[in-house]
Amino acid sequence: MTAMPPDPRTTGSLGTGAAAAGAAAEGDARAAGDAGDPHLDRYAARTAGMTASEIRALFAVASRPEVVSLAGGMPNLAALPLESLSVEVAGLVAAEGQSALQYGSAQGVPVLREQIGDVMAFEAGSLGATGGFAPDDVVVTVGSQSALDMLTRLFVDPGDVVLAESPSYVGALGSFAAYQAEVRHVAMDDDGLIPAALDEALQRLAREGRRAKFLYTVPNFHNPVGVSLAADRRPEIVELCRRHGVLIVEDNPYGLLGFDGQTYPSLRSMDPENVVYLGSFSKIFASGLRVGWALAPHGIRDKLVLAAESATLCPPAFTQLVVSRYLATHDWRSLVKSFREMYRERCEAMLGALETHLPDGCRWTRPQGGFFVWATVPEGVDTRAMLPRAVTARVAYASGTGFHADGSGSRHMRLSFCYPPPERITEGVRRLAGVLDGELDL
Numbered sequence: 001m002t003a004m005p006p007d008p009r010t011t012g013s014l015g016t017g018a019a020a021a022g023a024a025a026e027g028d029a030r031a032a033g034d035a036g037d038p039h040l041d042r043y044a045a046r047t048a049g050m051t052a053s054e055i056r057a058l059f060a061v062a063s064r065p066e067v068v069s070l071a072g073g074m075p076n077l078a079a080l081p082l083e084s085l086s087v088e089v090a091g092l093v094a095a096e097g098q099s100a101l102q103y104g105s106a107q108g109v110p111v112l113r114e115q116i117g118d119v120m121a122f123e124a125g126s127l128g129a130t131g132g133f134a135p136d137d138v139v140v141t142v143g144s145q146s147a148l149d150m151l152t153r154l155f156v157d158p159g160d161v162v163l164a165e166s167p168s169y170v171g172a173l174g175s176f177a178a179y180q181a182e183v184r185h186v187a188m189d190d191d192g193l194i195p196a197a198l199d200e201a202l203q204r205l206a207r208e209g210r211r212a213k214f215l216y217t218v219p220n221f222h223n224p225v226g227v228s229l230a231a232d233r234r235p236e237i238v239e240l241c242r243r244h245g246v247l248i249v250e251d252n253p254y255g256l257l258g259f260d261g262q263t264y265p266s267l268r269s270m271d272p273e274n275v276v277y278l279g280s281f282s283k284i285f286a287s288g289l290r291v292g293w294a295l296a297p298h299g300i301r302d303k304l305v306l307a308a309e310s311a312t313l314c315p316p317a318f319t320q321l322v323v324s325r326y327l328a329t330h331d332w333r334s335l336v337k338s339f340r341e342m343y344r345e346r347c348e349a350m351l352g353a354l355e356t357h358l359p360d361g362c363r364w365t366r367p368q369g370g371f372f373v374w375a376t377v378p379e380g381v382d383t384r385a386m387l388p389r390a391v392t393a394r395v396a397y398a399s400g401t402g403f404h405a406d407g408s409g410s411r412h413m414r415l416s417f418c419y420p421p422p423e424r425i426t427e428g429v430r431r432l433a434g435v436l437d438g439e440l441d442l
C-alpha cells in the first residue's frame with residue numbers, strides 16, 4: 001500500500017467517447033444520446049468524436065446527497081467572501097454598467113489584462129519567471145476550456161497528431177476529439193512527463209514523416225494524476241519540442257494551489273516564442289464566471305482573437321470586470337493561501353484514508369497541490385465496470401478510462417479531494433475500499 005507512479009506507457013489512437021465519459025466526471029452534461037434523433041444524417045463528420053457518456057447517468061446518481069462524490073473536479077467556493085463580492089457586483093452595475101453590460105474587445109478588457117500580470121507574478125515570484133509579461137500578449141478567454149477549443153480549431157486538421165500526457169485532462173481530450181485529432185499519449189511518472197518518452201514519440205513521428213501540431217501538457221498539479229513536472233525536466237521538454245518544431249500548450253489552472261505555496265518556472269519562461277500558456281480564474285476564484293487567459297506569441301495571439309470573434313464576438317465584459325473588481329478590492333493573495341490550506345487538509349484526509357482502508361496491491365500518487373489523487377487498482381479490477389457497484393455503495397469516482405483518448409486506463413481512477421469535507425472524504429474512501437474488497441473476492 002505504498003504510493004507509486006502511474007503506469008508509464010505510450011499509446012496512440014484516435015479520440016473516442018471515453019473523453020466524453022470523463023467529461024461527465026467534470027460535471028459536464030453536454031453530450032446527448034443519438035437514439036431517435038431525426039437529424040442524425042445531417043451532422044458534420046467531426047461530431048463522431050463527440051460521443052455521449054455511458055456513465056453520465058451514473059453521475060446524475062452520484063450527485064445524490066447520500067453518495068460521496070470523489071468524481072467531480074469542482075473547486076470549493078466555501079471560502080469566497082460572498083457579501084463583499086455582492087457589494088462589488090452591485091457597485092459595478094451602478095458605476096460601470098454602461099460598459100460592463102456592453103460588448104467588449106475580443107482580446108479582453110484591458111484593465112483585467114494588466115491585472116493578470118499580478119496574478120502571474122504572484123505565482124512566478126518575479127515577472128522574469130513567466131517569460132516576461134505584457135498585457136498586449138494576453139487574450140482573455142471564456143475559461144481555459146475555450147482557449148483549448150480555439151487552439152485546437154486553429155491548429156488541428158482532421159487526423160493531425162496532438163501529443164498529450166498519459167493520462168490527460170478530459171476536457172482537452174474532448175476538444176481534440178471534436179476536431180478529429182489523433183492523440184498520442186506520452187508516459188508520465190511521479191515527476192511528470194518523461195522526457196525520454198517524449199523524445200521517443202517525437203522520433204517515431206519523424207520516422208513516419210509526420211510532426212505533431214502541439215504538445216498539450218499540465219505541468220503543475222496535473223489533472224488527473226496530481227503530480228508536477230520536475231524542475232530539471234522542464235528545460236529538456238522545452239528543448240525537445242523546439243528541436244522537433246512542435247509547439248507547446250502549457251495548461252496551468254492549478255499552479256497557485258501548491259499546498260506549501262511551492263511554484264515552478266513555467267515552460268513559457270524557457271521559450272516564450274514556442275509556448276502558449278493558459279491560465280484560469282476557475283480554481284483560484286470562481287469557475288462559474290468562466291474567465292481564463294492565454295499568453296501567446298503575437299502571431300498566435302492574433303489568430304486567437306480572430307477565433308474568439310467568430311466563436312463569441314468577445315468574452316463577456318461583465319464577468320471580466322467582476323474578476324477585475326475582485327482583484328482590485330480583495331486580498332486575493334490571502335484567499336489563495338486559504339484555498340491552499342483547505343485543499344491540503346482534504347488531501348491529507350484522503351491520503352490517510354487510502355493508507356488505512358485500501359486493500360493491498362493498490363497504489364496512488366501523493367499530490368503536493370491541486371485537486372486530484374490518481375489510484376491504480378490490482379490486476380483484474382476494472383474501474384469502469386466497478387463504478388455502478390461503487391455508486392450502489394454510495395461512493396463515486398472517475399474511471400481512468402475517461403482520461404485516455406483510446407479508452408484505456410481501466411486499472412486507474414481519479415479521486416478528487418477538492419469538494420467534499422474531510423470527514424466525507426474519509427467515509428467515501430472507506431466505502432470505496434469495501435467495494436474493492438468485494439471485487440477482489442470475486
Ligand code: PMP
Nearest residue numbers: 073143144145169223280282292
Ligand atoms: N485545464 C485543466 C487541466 C482543468 O483541470 C480544467 C478544469 N477542470 C480546465 C482546463 C478548464 O478550466 P476552466 O474552468 O478555466 O475552463
